[in-house]
Amino acid sequence: MTTIILKINERTKAGKAFMAMSETFFKNVEGIEIIETDSKKLKKGKNKYNPEFVDIVLKSAKSNKSKEINPNDIWGSLGLK
Template identity: 45%
Template sequence: MTTITIKINERSKKGKAFLEFAKTFIGNDKDISFIESEDVEDKSPYNPEFVAEILERSKNLDKKNLTRLNTDDIWGSIL
């Protein structure tokens, strides 16, 4: 069995026409199946927990809730 992946812009005239052609051509054929999948570009490659943490920190930046470091004693101001 061979799998072919085709990326189609379903908003364009050619994309709509190709999808209609493919659906009509395949029909109820048992040997060929047409599988629609979600757009891969919409998936984030980042861990959702990491994204949530970064967004939370950006909210703190907006509220001016920052940690100030003493440049003379960096380790002392961190700990």
């Protein structure tokens, strides 16, 4: 699957033409999904990640406590062998 993200200004002549063309050619076509989003709505909308999880990740990134994992011996580098 390939995802293509386009930023289209629907107030311009080219933007209106592109939206009209894409709706005409790709609406109800199997295998192609057009998802309309508004970048302003995305910024204001809900975060798709759990806020508790985000806090844990951000705190972990700031912390100096880290453990380097050997990808060839994951269990051994975690002390679980």
